[in-house]
Amino acid sequence: MGTVVALHRYPVKSMLGETLMSAAITRTGLSGDRTHAVLDDVGTIGSAKHPRKWGQLLQCRSRLTEGGTVEVELPDGSVFPVGDPELNAQLSKLLGRSLRLSADAPADAPLERAAPEYEGGVPDTVRASSYVDETGEEITVDSIAPGTFFDNGRIHLVTTSSLAVLRAVRPDYDFDPRRFRPNLVIDTGEGQGFLEDTWVGCRVRVGEALCRVVVPTPRCVVPTLGHDELRPDLSLMRTISRTHRLPVFDLGRLACLGVYLDVLAPGLVRAGDPLTQQDGP
Template sequence: MGTLVAVHRYPVKSMLGETLTGVAVTHAGLAGDRTHAVLDDDGAVGSVKHPRKWGRLLWCRGRSGEDGTVEVALPDGTRFPAEDPELGARLSKLLGRQVSVSADASAGARLERAVPEYEGGVPDAVRESAFVDGTGTEVTVGRVAPGTFFDFGKVHLVTTSSLARLRAVHPDGDFDPRRFRPNLVVDTGEGQDFVEDTWVGRRVRVGEALCRVVVPTPRCVVPTLGQDGLRADPGIMRAIAREHRTPVFDLGRLACLGVYLDVLEPGMVRTGDSVTPQD
């Protein structure tokens, strides 16, 4: 299938994350991934899927220590432990409303998503429930996955061959994998376009971890945003919507890139590991 060439985790949901050479993968995903989130007083989880409301979270970076503690670096370079009340105060000022940082995902808090204009950006049934919120943005509302701050999948994987295909159809775009906030980037050489689609339902071993490929990953507006030195580019998602709309469960054909994985057997993964089928 390929070779693991990059590992990323995001200790605080929707903030910039960290690049690793190796990490333990548990049944709950990468150790230290999305253990914290920013919450507002209305019960919404901070997600840059609603950029007008939460986009400045991409100005911040979360890091996880070996002991599991999480630290946040703010745009001015100051750093605070996630539990420090001063961090909540600083983030409230940055975002313009009262927020706090929490590791409690037990309540299944509300998740807001801006509705994209391109076709395949949201299921038709969900689009019908959209409304314009106080920011003037058309949004839909869902919930995070039970007991977590994940939108859905525990591990997110993208392949280099799919990114190469998209560069070919939108050569002015910068398809840096970081735009798509993957956990695992797999070098598939000159493999077929969107080869990861053929892995759905199969078991794959990544280093020591055994995973099952569950479903293609529907994309939102986040890859179009300026982040981590990458410029904003609305053409990124238009290219995906043109080139790769694929069925996702019973939700219709959605614009997808990458796949979500479930973890069957925990273990270490490291850059340079082989990614191999286990059928």
């Protein structure tokens, strides 16, 4: 099926993360991934899916130290460990309101998302409940998976073949996989097309871990934003919308790239490990 060519972890939701050579896949996902998030005074989860309100989080980088501490590097290069009151103060200054970084996901915490105009950017039933907030952005409000800072799925995977399709459609666009914030980038070799679509429902082994491919990944506005040295590209998602809309559960046909995986059996995964299909339900 393919080979792992990149592993990524994002200890703080919506911040830049780190590239790894190996990582443990646990029952709850890649070890150390999305263990923390920035919250405001009413418990809203900081997410760059609402870029006017939270987009500056993508100017920060989070990483997990060898000692197991999460650190955050701010845009000015200063680094603070999670738990340092100065980190909350600096994040509040950066975004212009009172914020705190937390490892505890509040029950029913709201997650705000921009409602993009392109077709398939948000389910029609959800768009019907959208409203314009104080930033002037049309948004929808959802919730995260209970007890976590994940939106859906535990592991996010994209393939080189899917990115190649998009590059062929618009060679002038930058479809760098980092824009899509995957945990796993899979090199599918000479395979062509959106191969991961055909894996939905299958069990796959990646390294020592066993997973099930659950659903295509609906895309939000985050890939269009600046990521590190990658510049903003507001047209990128329109290309995906025109090229690749798929039915997702009962939400209609949405602009998708990649797939979400759930973990069936934990194990270590390394760059260079194969991804193989396994028999069984």
